[in-house]
Amino acid sequence: CGEKERAVHNVKQSGVDDMVLLSKINEDAIVENLKKRYMDDFIFVSFCLLTCILLVCWLFIGTNKTHINSGAGKTVAAKYIMGYISKVSGGGPRVQHVKDIILQSNPLLEAFGNAKTVRNNNSSRFGKYFEIQFSSGGEPDGGKISNFLLEKSRVVMRNPGERSFHIFYQVRMRTRGWLLLSEDVTVTVSSISAIIFRLSTLTFRSLGLVRFFKTFLKVKSSYMFSLFSNKWGGKSESIDVTLNVEQACFTRDALSKALHSRVFDYLVESINKAMVKDHQELNIGVLDIYGFEIFQKNGFEQFCINFVNEKLQQIFIELTLKAEQVTLPFHPCAFRFCCDLCLQSNPPGIMSILDDVCATMHAKGEGADQTMLQKLRMQINNHEHFNSWNQGFIIHHYAGKVSYDAEGFCERNRDVLFTDLIELMQSSEIPFIRALFPENLNAEKKGRPTTAGSKIKKQANDLVSTLMKCTPHYIRCIKPNETKKPKDWEESRVKHQVEYLGLKENIRVRRAGYAYRRIFRKFLNRYAILTKESWPTWRGDEKQGVLHLLRAVNMDQDQYQLGHTKIFIKAPESLFLLEETRERKFDGYARTIQTAWRKYCARKKYVQMREEASDLLLNRKERRRHSLNRNFVGDYIGMDDRPELRQFVGKREKIDFADKVNKFDRRFKSIKRDLILTPKSVYLIGREKVKQGPEKGMVKEVLKRKIDVEKIMAVSLSTMQDDFMILHEEEYDSLLECVFKTEFISLLARRYEERTQKKLPLKFSTTLEMKLKKEGWGPWNAGGSRQVQFIQGQGDVAVLRPSNKMLQVSIGPGLPKNSRDLKLVCSSAIAHQNGGLKNANHAANQRNSQHHSNQKPISGNTAHPFLPTNISQLKDRGNRQAPQQTNLDFLKVPDQGAAGAHRQSTNRPTPGGGRPKPTPKPKPQVPQCKALYAYDAQDTDELSFNADDIIDIIKEDASGWWTGRLRGKQGLFPNNYVAKI
Known part of the structure; x- marks a missing residue:
């Protein structure tokens, strides 16, 4: 599908974020691109004025057929937009006040306007058009909310498995305290919501209904019969007609719906008053409306919802084509006939027929739905987007065919609120209830009472008129699954949504001209880094700057076009060229910054390690000259290239220190060992000859000792400049001679403190005690102890004189005990690294220069400087x-025997006939x-x-x-x- 994975601002991008840049434009390529981005948690893609979002967090598990678009995340997307505007806009008391109202109004409106459906636990059952008004400086200083199409029939009637509005359940759970309402209004609104919930469940069997109204609504008794009768007639005379049970239930439901609807309108009006602005300058509107719905059983509510979605789809196509100024080879607005099928009056459409049946059969509900169905078959059965079936009818919507069950259509369409009920509410002693019914009953009324369908038609037309005045940007929310699980992808479902939303056609419309277009200033800002002349700011004509950038990347002239204010690029590959060049530039600069930062951190860490090591021995031990200014490498034997040693260490254990040391036994005999320090343990590894088996006679590495860091009791050292140290452990001690003892002890002290939260005990003395390993069993085989005594001698090389139970070490004076680092060896990168040294012979010079026993010191070692062998220098050497100088001596064939010796001694004539040799250069x-x-x-x-x-x-x-x-x-x-x- 033309996938283009790249990193922008160090964030990985999967697929293409603008689907206009797809190399192939078909449903499969679109679905594949959406899937890749969805699986990588990139839920936003865009093209033209349309943004497409895949959301899974608000889905609902169910077994019904596809419920397209509902629960796909439209309301949450609208919240993101409003939250973003609130974050990026300016400040000030008025601005902050408006921001707070914008954000805090959402939970209040959702409580009264959202409900649980079979596909969505928090489905919006109303349309909301939120206008955020801005000052000339771009600060939100006002706002206005317009609500559309509240599904108030849900108060009294719901489909199986669904619930009424959230507020009724919140009241039962005693949930209060909306931030936008005062305490008094909160109590009043909650009380009325409880009354509505109770009223919708009352039956007409006793006088309990009368007592309920008198107690809670505080209305006059003389108006109570409005629930059981209706007035017929004009101004001069009227007749009270008693209602039957069915008509009384209609009246009760109408009152319940009217109360909830008017409370909702009051809340919207209150929010608007809090954000009112005396004049309009600039505004951004966010429309959030319920999505297309298809259930197994679809009723009047689904019919109204899908009708509104048809209207929105129609203006979407019209405005998109208008914006692109192109005409498709096919007719994209074919589904406008669905709107005509519902709205037209001559011949009558579905809504006109429905209103006519409700007006003629207002006294009874039984048989009204079948009468409506018969009239539909007679009037519009031949329409190409309409089909009938025995229980209802089918409409061919843009999203697919939807079958509607005619049962309950007429009953839910009736939205008549008789004047008797208005008088009843106006007689209430509660001011808030009276304010909800401000009608003037003395005004002359003409025409047929309004129905739910007629109100929806009016609101839909008003909404369309408002949207047509704006510059639209669309968000299409696609539902990837029905399981409410992340990373669950139902390809057939997504592909169906891609088809009916017309995404392929929209991309083709955008690709009809140029795939990419941008104003000069934004183009320069994005790609200014490509050349030195344009970075950081192009100082000249913007058009010339754009042309300079295009020439810098050698883009063909037929791939772009420069307008008056915009650049147009034809092929996506040309844009990818710009992006790749830009990313390479950023990558190079990022690497430079990272290198500098790593150098700084490594140097800082190195200095800290040296200071810690120096503090451990400061004023306690004499120092060698070369140890004061030595880089810490850590791994001196190349552990990464020594699997025979690595086998004894855990797979994930870091090597802090590794070096060859001399270990002394109970007879003070020196034995070579490999000393390894990890964050957990100290290892001593030796070598032994295999005595049996197929590898008999071979020398193999053997783990001689492993000491857990936390089990080390102390470390003993002398006060002189020698390299001896004793590791004290509960069982027995180990006497070691280590050239890099300072580095080892500093790392050991750090690991010891990490493991025990205590400081490592260090002992300094001229006489050290060493506990020996116990051999055999019983008290007569006790290990015993040995002493190591240090005396003043000559030179820097230790001279050892072992006796029965004592080892005497003689060594000359070193630098004073208060010596610190003299200087910091400058290098390009100084760091203590695991496996930082690949050459196992790195420190052989220092190690071999310090012989002991009775040998004489090697001359010249008294002022032995430190080798500059840090990591970067080793790398430089490798490069x-x-x-x-190749030794070719092995190619010479010597003359054999005495004759050969004679031939070698024979004088040979000078080449060149005895001529004198030329003068050497x-x-x-x-x-x-x-x-x-x-x-x-x-x-x-x-x-x-x-x-x-x-x-x-x-x-x-x-x-x-x-x-x-x-x-x-x-x-x-x-x-x-x-x-x-």
């Missing part, structure tokens, strides 16, 4: 592989540097050298790694190990 002058310290290469592309070696500099790099040549070999070396000559 700049130095050319390797002078060697080019290259910059050189002198090595200050010895450096051992850590990788194949690095250069090894000793102190005082002279190195030719081939290339200098800001990362700190230079390319040089020494003794015929070329490679990388750290620039802080050398000084330029």
